[in-house]
Structures are given as C-alpha cells and as structure tokens.
Amino acid sequence: MENEFVINKDEILEASKAREESAFLTEKRTEALDKLNSLDMIKPDKTRVSKWDFFTVTDQFVESEAFGSIEELPQVVREVIDIETVENVIIQRNNTEAFVKLSDDLVSQGVIVESIFDAANNHPELLEKYFMTDAVQIDENKLTAYHAALLNGGVFVYVPKNVQVKDPIQMVVLHDDEKASLFNHVLVVADTGAEVTYVENYVTTLESGKGKLNIVSEVIAKDNAKIKYGAVDFLAKALVGYIVRRGVTGNDAVIDWALGLMNDSDVIYDNTTYLMGSGSSSDVKIVHVGRGNQKSNFTTEVIHYGKETTGNILKHGVMKDSASSVFNGIGYIKHGATNSDAQQESRVLMLSPKARGDANPILLIDEDEVVAGHAASAGQVDEIQLFYLMSRGLSRQEAERLVIHGFLAPVVESIPIESVKQLLTAVIEEKIVN
Amino acid sequence: MTSVLEIKDLHVEIEGKEILKGVNLTIKQGEIHAVMGPNGTGKSTLAQAIMGHPSYEVTKGEVLLDGENVLELEVDERAHAGLFLAMQYPSEISGVTNSDFLRSAINASREEGDEINLMQFIKKLDKNMDYLEMDQDMATRYLNEGFSGGEKKRNEILQLMMLEPKFAILDEIDSGLDIDALKIVSKGINELRGPEFGSLIITHYQRLLNYIEPDFVHVMMQGKVVKSGGKELAERLENEGYDWIKEELGIEDETVEAE
Ligand SMILES: Nc1ncnc2c1ncn2[C@@H]1O[C@H](COP(=O)(O)OP(=O)(O)OP(=O)(O)O)[C@@H](O)[C@H]1O
Ligand SMILES: [Mg+2]
Numbered sequence: 294m295e296n297e298f299v300i301n302k303d304e305i306l307e308a309s310k311a312r313e314e315s316a317f318l319t320e321k322r323t324e325a326l327d328k329l330n331s332l333d334m335i336k337p338d339k340t341r342v343s344k345w346d347f348f349t350v351t352d353q354f355v356e357s358e359a360f361g362s363i364e365e366l367p368q369v370v371r372e373v374i375d376i377e378t379v380e381n382v383i384i385q386r387n388n389t390e391a392f393v394k395l396s397d398d399l400v401s402q403g404v405i406v407e408s409i410f411d412a413a414n415n416h417p418e419l420l421e422k423y424f425m426t427d428a429v430q431i432d433e434n435k436l437t438a439y440h441a442a443l444l445n446g447g448v449f450v451y452v453p454k455n456v457q458v459k460d461p462i463q464m465v466v467l468h469d470d471e472k473a474s475l476f477n478h479v480l481v482v483a484d485t486g487a488e489v490t491y492v493e494n495y496v497t498t499l500e501s502g503k504g505k506l507n508i509v510s511e512v513i514a515k516d517n518a519k520i521k522y523g524a525v526d527f528l529a530k531a532l533v534g535y536i537v538r539r540g541v542t543g544n545d546a547v548i549d550w551a552l553g554l555m556n557d558s559d560v561i562y563d564n565t566t567y568l569m570g571s572g573s574s575s576d577v578k579i580v581h582v583g584r585g586n587q588k589s590n591f592t593t594e595v596i597h598y599g600k601e602t603t604g605n606i607l608k609h610g611v612m613k614d615s616a617s618s619v620f621n622g623i624g625y626i627k628h629g630a631t632n633s634d635a636q637q638e639s640r641v642l643m644l645s646p647k648a649r650g651d652a653n654p655i656l657l658i659d660e661d662e663v664v665a666g667h668a669a670s671a672g673q674v675d676e677i678q679l680f681y682l683m684s685r686g687l688s689r690q691e692a693e694r695l696v697i698h699g700f701l702a703p704v705v706e707s708i709p710i711e712s713v714k715q716l717l718t719a720v721i722e723e724k725i726v727n
Numbered sequence: 728m729t730s731v732l733e734i735k736d737l738h739v740e741i742e743g744k745e746i747l748k749g750v751n752l753t754i755k756q757g758e759i760h761a762v763m764g765p766n767g768t769g770k771s772t773l774a775q776a777i778m779g780h781p782s783y784e785v786t787k788g789e790v791l792l793d794g795e796n797v798l799e800l801e802v803d804e805r806a807h808a809g810l811f812l813a814m815q816y817p818s819e820i821s822g823v824t825n826s827d828f829l830r831s832a833i834n835a836s837r838e839e840g841d842e843i844n845l846m847q848f849i850k851k852l853d854k855n856m857d858y859l860e861m862d863q864d865m866a867t868r869y870l871n872e873g874f875s876g877g878e879k880k881r882n883e884i885l886q887l888m889m890l891e892p893k894f895a896i897l898d899e900i901d902s903g904l905d906i907d908a909l910k911i912v913s914k915g916i917n918e919l920r921g922p923e924f925g926s927l928i929i930t931h932y933q934r935l936l937n938y939i940e941p942d943f944v945h946v947m948m949q950g951k952v953v954k955s956g957g958k959e960l961a962e963r964l965e966n967e968g969y970d971w972i973k974e975e976l977g978i979e980d981e982t983v984e985a986e
Contacts, residue, residue, distance in 0.1 A: 676781050681818035684778050685886060686806035686835035699822025
C-alpha cells in the first residue's frame with residue numbers, strides 16, 4: 294500500500310509529556326495513534342493522491358527563536374501585518390509561539406487568543422467542548438487522525454457572548470525552517486451573539502521545504518454569532534499537504550470565508566460549512582493561482598441542515614504553466630432544510646495550453662422547497678477583451694494583467710484586512726508575471 | 728506637420744471569407760470623413776482591420792500612417808502611433824476601474840519618467856466628464872461593466888478625449904444614443920476637431936452628420952468604397968436611400984456575399 298508510514302507512538306507521547314501538554318491532548322493523540330492504521334485514506338474527487346507523501350515527518354517539533362518586539366519581525370511577516378495599526382496578532386514561527394500582541398480592549402472583554410496548547414491547559418472546559426467534536430472528527434480518515442497524532446501548533450480564539458470584537462484578530466505562521474512540518478489546529482468559537490474577524494496568513498522565506506502540511510481549522514458560530522474568516526496562504530513548493538477548514542453555524546449565525554489559496558505546493562483543500570441552525574448563512578469566496586507543475590484539489594461544500602439557510606460559493610482560479618486544479622463545489626440541501634438557497638459559481642482562467650482547471654459544480658437536493666443555482670466556466674483570456682485594452686495603448690502583458698486582476702477582484706476585494714488584501718494582490722501579480 | 732492615413736487596396740478575410748475587396752481611402756488631419764452603407768457591407772470590418780482585431784486577416788493592401796505601414800504593428804503600437812477606434816460593441820472589463828484604466832492607457836503612450844501626474848490626470852478627467860455630462864461615479868465603476876448602451880458610447884468618447892489621438896475611427900458612435908446624448912457626444916467630437924485631428928465616422932444616419940459636419944462622405948457596398956462625395960451625398964442618402972446608387976452602378980446585391 295502506498296502512503297504507508299512508520300510512526301513511533303512512544304516518542305510522540307513522550308514529547309507530549311515533556312512539553313507538559315494537557316492530559317486531554319495526550320488522550321486525543323493516543324486515540325488517533327490507535328486508530329490510524331484502520332482508517333481510510335482521503336479520496337478527493339478527480340485527484341489521485343496515492344503517490345502523494347503526506348506522512349514523512351522527520352521532526353514533529355522544531356524549536357525556533359521567538360521575537361522580542363514588532364521591530365524584530367522579518368520582512369515577510371511585516372508585509373502581512375499593518376504594523377502601524379495592528380491591534381491583535383499572534384505569530385507562530387514554525388512550531389513555536391513567537392510573538393503575541395493583544396489590545397487591552399480585547400483582554401478586558403474576556404476574549405481568549407492563545408496557542409492551542411496553552412488553551413488546553415488554561416481553558417480545558419471550552420477547548421475540550423469544541424476540539425474535534427462538531428466540525429472535524431479524529432477518525433474521519435487517516436489524515437485527520439494523523440493531524441491529531443502529530444498536532445504541533447495552532448491557535449484558540451474564543452469570543453464570549455455578545456462581545457463584538459472591533460479589530461481583526463490576525464494569526465501569522467512563519468515557515469522558515471526546512472525541517473518544520475505544520476500540523477496546526479485552529480479553533481475559533483464565537484459564542485451567542487458574538488462577532489469576530491479572524492485572518493490567518495501562512496508565509497515563508499524558503500524556496501522549498503522537507504516537511505508536511507496538515508492543517509485543521511474548526512470554526513464555530515453559535516446562535517446569532519458572526520464570524521469572518523480570512524486566510525491567505527503563501528507557502529513554498531514541496532510542502533505537500535491537506536488543509537481542512539470547516540464551519541458549523543447556530544441559528545441565524547453567519548460564517549463568511551475569504552480564502553486566498555496561493556501555496557506553491559500540492560495541496561488537497563476541504564472547506565465545508567455545516568449550516569445547522571435555521572436562518573444561518575455562509576458566503577465562501579476562494580481565489581487560487583496555480584503555476585509550475587502544481588496539483589491542487591479544492592472541494593468546497595456548504596451543507597444545509599437548518600431551515601431558511603443560505604449558502605453562496607464563489608471560486609475563481611487562474612491556471613498557468615502545467616498546473617492542474619480541480620474545483621469541486623457542492624451545495625447540499627438536506628431533507629427538512631426548507632426554503633434554503635444554495636448558489637455557487639466557479640470560474641477558471643487558463644493561461645497556457647498545458648494548464649488544466651476542472652470546475653465541477655454539484656447540487657444535491659433532498660428537499661422540494663428550495664432555490665439553487667450554479668454556474669461554471671473554464672476558458673482562456675478573452676482575446677476580444679485584450680484587443681479592446683490594447684487598442685487603447687496597453688501592452689499585451691499589461692492588458693492580460695488587468696483582465697486577470699479583474700477576474701480575481703470579486704474575491705480579493707472581500708479579504709477583510711487591507712494589508713493582507715494588498716499583499717494578496719502583490720502575490721497574484723508576482724505569480725502572473727513570473 | 729499634417730499627418731496622413733492612407734488605406735490602399737485593402738483586402739480582408741474573416742475565417743477564410745473575403746469581406747473587404749480593395750478599399751481605398753485617404754484621410755488627412757483636419758478632415759472628417761463619414762462612411763455610410765447598408766448593413767453587412769464591411770464598414771466595421773474596415774475599422775477593426777485598421778486597428779488590428781485578431782479575427783480579421785489582411786490578405787492584401789496596406790494602411791499607411793505618414794508612410795509607415797501600421798499593419799505590421801501590434802495593436803498597442805498602432806495606438807501609440809496615434810490611432811483610436813471607438814468600437815461598435817465595446818468590451819466590459821470587470822475589476823478594472825474606468826479611471827485606473829484611463830490613466831494606464833495615457834501612460835502607456837508616454838515615455839517612462841514622463842507619466843501624467845495624478846493631479847493633472849484628475850483635472851483632465853473631471854473636465855472631460857463634465858463636458859460629456861457623465862456622472863462622477865462612472866470614473867470608479869468597472870470599465871463598461873453594466874453600462875447601458877448609451878453610457879458605453881459616451882465612455883468611448885471620454886477615452887477619445889483623454890487620449891487625443893491623431894486619427895479616430897468611430898464605429899456607429901450614434902447608435903443607441905438618445906437625442907440629448909447624441910448632441911453631447913457630437914459636442915465632444917467637435918471639441919477635438921481641428922488641424923491635429925482626423926476622423927472616420929461610420930454611421931447610418933444623417934442626424935449625426937447634422938451635428939458633426941463631414942468634409943467627405945463615402946458609401947461602402949460589397950466590401951469596397953463605391954461612391955464618394957461631400958456632405959450633400961449623405962443628405963441625398965437620407966432622403967432617397969441606397970437604390971439610386973445601386974442602379975447607377977448596376978449593383979443588385981450590395982452585401983459582401985456578392986461576387
Ligand atoms: N466573425 C465573423 N464571422 C463570419 N462573418 C463575419 C464575421 N464578422 C463579420 N462577418 C461578416 O462580414 C460582413 C461585413 O460585416 P461588418 O460588420 O463589417 O458590416 P457592417 O458594414 O459594419 O454592418 P452594420 O452596418 O450592420 O454594422 C457581414 O456579412 C458579416 O456577417
Ligand atoms: Mg458595423
């Protein structure tokens with residue numbers, strides 16, 4: 294069997310003990326390790342992963358130096374943070390929590406922003422309630438179990454009832470050690486009536502890496518809560534991985550996603566939102582630029598359980614070189630979710646004859662009284678648009694650039710932090726031009 | 728120096744079918760030429776071929792701008808050389824604001840280091856938009872996206888006024904315009920009129936030519952210019968239609984399909 298791995302259970306549990314992790318996390322690791330071999334591998338639709346190596350991790354934890362002040366942050370990190378105005382930021386360097394700045398406001402409102410390990414010790418009742426229970430299960434597949442077994446980073450964000458967090462909470466993960474693998478777990482919980490904007494950025498100084506990615510985010514919006522979740526990933530080549538971001542809504546809750554998936558590595562993305570509460574909604578916006586020989590699979594699913602729920606998926610991808618991506622969009626209206634609305638749109642722009650982009654919209658509907666719709670397209674840059682722009686004096690390259698930016702704008706515009714939006718624009722630029 | 732645009736024996740094919748069958752026309756700066764003719768006789772083809780539309784293949788002839796064959800230039804180079812085409816069906820470009828686009832377009836024809844400064848640009852844009860009675864928010868909207876037919880035409884003229892080319896080809900700039908808009912658009916074109924501006928205006932209606940008085944009027948049929956004259960030719964066409972020309976020249980089928 295491919296994708297086999299050798300894993301030393303004792304070493305993992307010893308490390309857990311030495312790091313004084315909570316008994317709960319050790320328990321979860323043990324559970325995952327025990328189940329690992331009997332679980333199935335993921336089977337992303339239309340992408341064969343049997344040759345992908347998700348498992349070879351040489352170092353579960355690498356130790357990195359922390360940063361003493363904002364001034365010490367390296368350029369790649371400074372670029373994603375609005376240094377002048379940033380209020381709330383937590384920085385993880387490889388597997389080490391390296392910098393934290395939280396506004397007094399935030400702390401006095403009772404908002405918790407802590408590394409997942411600290412939170413497990415400091416707020417066990419909260420963390421244990423939500424960690425791998427509602428959104429993602431340990432025994433879903435081999436990779437979710439592997440995640441729990443090798444967990445080595447991440448953050449816990451909790452916003453108490455009716456607290457509306459004014460400034461975004463930003464998490465930056467800096468990958469600057471080739472040996473480091475990122476098995477981060479992000480848990481964002483907005484309690485009843487709470488509101489928060491959370492943005493995470495994965496940045497790197499490396500050209501390539503030897504580690505693996507296995508990232509799980511669980512986003513829980515209780516009744517009437519509102520979460521904006523933004524993510525912009527720019528990781529190096531050769532960090533093969535699995536990134537799962539899932540949300541669960543209460544009644545009248547909102548989870549909106551704005552994801553700029555710009556990694557240069559082969560990644561399987563699962564972004565699923567469970568609209569459990571009636572009247573809840575989710576808006577999912579995803580943008581991706583694929584280049585080189587990169588292979589990716591983006592499965593975006595909104596599952597409607599509650600009545601009168603609304604799901605909107607918008608995905609725009611640009612494919613260059615020999616890159617190949619599958620964009621699966623699934624709107625699933627379960628029986629009983631009356632008067633729900635599932636919409637999706639997938640657009641792929643191909644910049645080279647060797648690039649591949651598959652847009653597959655899927656609607657699964659078990660209920661009669663619903664509204665649903667989808668649109669999908671894959672094609673080249675429109676020559677007539679280029680002609681129009683060039684006839685006003687713009688070079689072909691500039692005209693293409695404008696058309697591509699225009700194509701991605703609906704997603705880029707929805708990124709909730711200005712500096713991140715600008716950086717995403719710059720990264721798109723760099724990817725298109727080079 | 729007065730620039731000259733010469734179209735010589737131009738033959739153009741689209742998907743292997745010959746549409747233009749030897750067009751000859753000479754336009755000098757300071758002159759306004761109107762091109763009229765029934766539907767499907769090659770007027771837009773002429774305009775698009777001069778600008779370099781990718782679907783049109785020139786099989787014979789040349790288009791000279793001050794002696795230089797522009798058919799050998801890329802589309803953007805033709806624009807830099809001083810040509811402009813207001814299109815019958817302008818494209819919509821999402822995500823690019825009208826004003827960002829205009830500024831890039833202006834700078835594209837300038838040398839590096841000689842870019843228009845932001846204040847100058849804004850002043851010029853404001854002035855021209857005022858002149859064309861365009862809403863300020865048109866500047867920040869995406870290029871032509873969701874514009875009404877008339878708004879698109881007005882926006883073409885805005886681009887024309889901002890770019891100030893040597894020669895402008897206007898393809899049915901009057902179609903879809905209400906009476907007031909027609910007057911405003913004509914006013915814009917008349918504003919440019921002068922010794923440093925030449926224009927070829929494709930239209931079906933005398934009405935536009937009441938506002939922009941042409942120096943020359945040409946009629947196209949069967950992919951060629953079949954008759955030329957002064958502004959009185961347009962007036963006669965308005966009153967009598969095309970039959971008399973067909974009779975005079977012995978043409979039965981005026982379209983490009985004719986052998
Ligand atoms: N893409 C195309 N494929 C096939 N035939 C085309 C194409 N574009 C134009 N033609 C044909 O070329 C001929 C001339 O078209 P053109 O658009 O130049 O006419 P026109 O004189 O501008 O007409 P109108 O007054 O209706 O705008 C027409 O018969 C038209 O059908
Ligand atoms: Mg036409």
